[in-house]
Amino acid sequence: MSLQEKEAYDLAKCKLAEYLQDSAVCSMDEYVQHGTTSTLQHCLSVVHISCAMAEKLHIRVNYENLIVGALLHDFYLYDWHTHQDEGVLHGFAHPHIACRNAAMRFHVNAEVQHIITTHMWPLTLRFVPRSREAVLVCMADKYCSTLETVVGFFHAAAALLRRKQV
Numbered sequence: 001m002s003l004q005e006k007e008a009y010d011l012a013k014c015k016l017a018e019y020l021q022d023s024a025v026c027s028m029d030e031y032v033q034h035g036t037t038s039t040l041q042h043c044l045s046v047v048h049i050s051c052a053m054a055e056k057l058h059i060r061v062n063y064e065n066l067i068v069g070a071l072l073h074d075f076y077l078y079d080w081h082t083h084q085d086e087g088v089l090h091g092f093a094h095p096h097i098a099c100r101n102a103a104m105r106f107h108v109n110a111e112v113q114h115i116i117t118t119h120m121w122p123l124t125l126r127f128v129p130r131s132r133e134a135v136l137v138c139m140a141d142k143y144c145s146t147l148e149t150v151v152g153f154f155h156a157a158a159a160l161l162r163r164k165q166v
Contacts (some may be wrong), residue, residue, distance in 0.1 A: 005060070009051070012063035016047065019071055024105055031079050034148035039074050042144060049140035050133075059132055062111070066133040069115025072102040073137055089149045095120050095127065 020026050031093035037045075047070040054061045075098040099116040102108045108116075115137050118129040129135045 005063070011061045012067045015064055016067050016071060019068065019106075022055045024077060024101075025071070025075070027077060028075070031077075033074065034145050035151055037148040037151075042148060043074055044073050044165075045144040045148075046073060046137060047087070049143055050136045053136050053140060054132075059136070061133050061136065065109070065111045065115065066136060068106075068108060069112045069119075069133060070137045070140065071117040072098060072106070072108065073116050073141060074098055075105075075116070076103045077101060095124060 011143055019131055025040070028043065029038045031039045033039040033117040047067055050066055050070045051063070054066065054111050059119060059160070070145075074094065076094045093116045099113050109130060111133065114131060115129075115134045118124070118127045118134045119141050121128050129138045
């Protein structure tokens with residue numbers, strides 16, 4: 001990472017700290033995302049993995065857009081397990097809800113909005129990531145979701161086994 005990229009990364013991390021002071025962002029910790037992982041924990045994992053992939057693969061990115069897009073990609077602010085949205089499945093609807101929420105609350109730029117709305121590709125076929133940042137967030141989201149779901153499955157299985165032993 002060049003000195004200029006390091007400075008951009010450090011500034012973006014400061015921006016992340018500002019977002020983590022926001023009450024709506026903090027409220028994401030109240031909702032379970034995958035397995036036993038909260039939405040906020042999931043989004044922070046996506047931030048970390050997205051940045052790690054950019055650095056390890058030597059991909060030049062706008063770190064502020066990458067970090068803000070990764071943090072807010074699931075900024076839909078409801079429990080998706082119980083939420084009813086007029087027959088539209090959560091996987092298809094939540095990127096647009098998250099984007100609307102992020103745009104209204106934080107006035108995020110068009111690139112961050114693109115990252116948020118395309119993170120569910122290929123499920124959302126028409127909304128294809130077209131920037132390096134959007135591709136990284138999309139890939140990191142799939143990676144983190146898979147790990148969180150598998151870990152959640154093992155936690156549930158272990159709890160079931162503990163109940164049977166009692």
